[in-house]
Amino acid sequence: MADKTEHGRQGSLTVVTGCMFSGKSEFLVAQLQEVARQGRPLAAFKHSSDNRYGHRDIASHSGHRFKAVAVPDASRIAELAGTAEVVAVDEGQFFAGNLVDVCRELAAGGKRVIVAGLDLDSWGLPFGPMPELAQTADRVIRLQAVCVRCGRPADHTQRLTPIAGQKMVGGPDCYEPRCAACFEAPPIEMRC
Numbered sequence: 001m002a003d004k005t006e007h008g009r010q011g012s013l014t015v016v017t018g019c020m021f022s023g024k025s026e027f028l029v030a031q032l033q034e035v036a037r038q039g040r041p042l043a044a045f046k047h048s049s050d051n052r053y054g055h056r057d058i059a060s061h062s063g064h065r066f067k068a069v070a071v072p073d074a075s076r077i078a079e080l081a082g083t084a085e086v087v088a089v090d091e092g093q094f095f096a097g098n099l100v101d102v103c104r105e106l107a108a109g110g111k112r113v114i115v116a117g118l119d120l121d122s123w124g125l126p127f128g129p130m131p132e133l134a135q136t137a138d139r140v141i142r143l144q145a146v147c148v149r150c151g152r153p154a155d156h157t158q159r160l161t162p163i164a165g166q167k168m169v170g171g172p173d174c175y176e177p178r179c180a181a182c183f184e185a186p187p188i189e190m191r192c
């Protein structure tokens, strides 16, 4: 899927995935800071849960951040990517399925696309377009956290407060990383 442009620049799609606290945003921020340091054009996006556009930071739990544009739909990413060589998307799980086509088209056009997002929701089930995106990616970086119960590598995000839909937003006090053995899925009828 990675085509060469007329300038010979190779596009690519990289997916960074895992549970909360696995360092996805940290990875993304570090990549973006390096691209910016090299003076290369980049565009960074994250999902806005409302319909307004604006600037929001991609923030890691350890406090590193990078300025991003908040968009409600992936079609806006295609419109705003412009001449950026690197296009980064955080919170990929909140986007609709058209994120997959948008990312593939940007990569085919010669851009280096990096998408970070949760692969599993609070029920341990596939979250948004992330699994499909990972299947079509040139590279998948699957990060793990540490289970707070037993100390083993964690792939699941345990919700600690009452569920309000599939959206996973909230501070460290609302969630904790757990391994599959320690993870306790909420009742499935609460998934909407």
Ligand SMILES: [Zn+2]
Binding pocket: 147, 148, 149, 150, 151, 152, 178, 179, 180, 181, 182, 183
């Ligand atoms: Zn565990």
